[in-house]
Amino acid sequence: xxxxxxxxxxxxxxxxxxxxxxxxxxxxxxxxxxxxxxxxxxxxxxxxxxxxxxxxxxxxxxxxxxxxxxxxxxxxxxxxxxxxxxxxxxxxxxxxxxxxxxxxxxxxxxxxxxxxxxxxxxxxxxxxxxxxxxxxxxxxxxxxxxxxxxxxxxxxxxxxxxxxxxxxxxxxxxxxxxxxxxxxxxxxxxxxxxxxxxxxxxxxxxxxxxxxxxxxxxxx
Numbered sequence: 453x454x455x456x457x458x459x460x461x462x463x464x465x466x467x468x469x470x471x472x473x474x475x476x477x478x479x480x481x482x483x484x485x486x487x488x489x490x491x492x493x494x495x496x497x498x499x500x501x502x503x504x505x506x507x508x509x510x511x512x513x514x515x516x517x518x519x520x521x522x523x524x525x526x527x528x529x530x531x532x533x534x535x536x537x538x539x540x541x542x543x544x545x546x547x548x549x550x551x552x553x554x555x556x557x558x559x560x561x562x563x564x565x566x567x568x569x570x571x572x573x574x575x576x577x578x579x580x581x582x583x584x585x586x587x588x589x590x591x592x593x594x595x596x597x598x599x600x601x602x603x604x605x606x607x608x609x610x611x612x613x614x615x616x617x618x619x620x621x622x623x624x625x626x627x628x629x630x631x632x633x634x635x636x637x638x639x640x641x642x643x644x645x646x647x648x649x650x651x652x653x654x655x656x657x658x659x660x661x662x663x664x665x666x667x668x669x670x671x672x
Contacts, residue, residue: 474503494518516611520622544625552621611636611662617644636662
């Protein structure tokens with residue numbers, strides 16, 4: 453085996469997506485001997501851990517997210533977005549929700565366009581990044597997986613950490629359309645999309661308080 457190159461190939465396999473990743477993580481935890489556990493995710497991890505909770509909810513004691521993925525195809529959500537700026541109490545928005553959401557185009561759509569240049573490169577000039585990703589396992593890993601956002605509800609206990617500089621803010625009123633058992637929703641004082649890197653202590657504190665809430669309720 454000496455001098456033989458190691459090749460990371462699993463995420464380059466055709467059809468590999470967040471559902472496949474979720475299945476693999478479940479299998480890995482099973483082989484390690486864990487039948488119940490907590491999962492935490494942001495960015496791609498948010499999609500994968502959502503899928504894990506949907507796939508085998510009996511294994512997930514709790515799901516903690518710092519990027520909230522709510523349903524976006526609801527007429528009610530559109531109406532609440534229109535009404536919420538002027539009559540937030542009618543749609544369940546808090547003052548902090550209003551501050552983070554509006555003006556909506558500037559604080560959400562424009563920010564996404566500014567921060568997702570890689571999407572435009574991949575869509576218009578895929579070979580620009582393709583050669584580097586093909587030659588580099590690290591680059592390939594960083595390229596991410598195909599995003600699969602299921603509309604299925606999540607029934608496991610859920611904790612949500614809303615960081616102020618996340619690309620999109622999701623009010624708790626919207627989160628309830630997907631997560632049926634929200635035990636914790638925290639408006640974090642600072643931090644953004646890479647919260648675990650930017651504010652590790654705040655992130656850890658929120659995860660711990662969420663786990664304590666789940667455990668204390670389950671043991672009553």
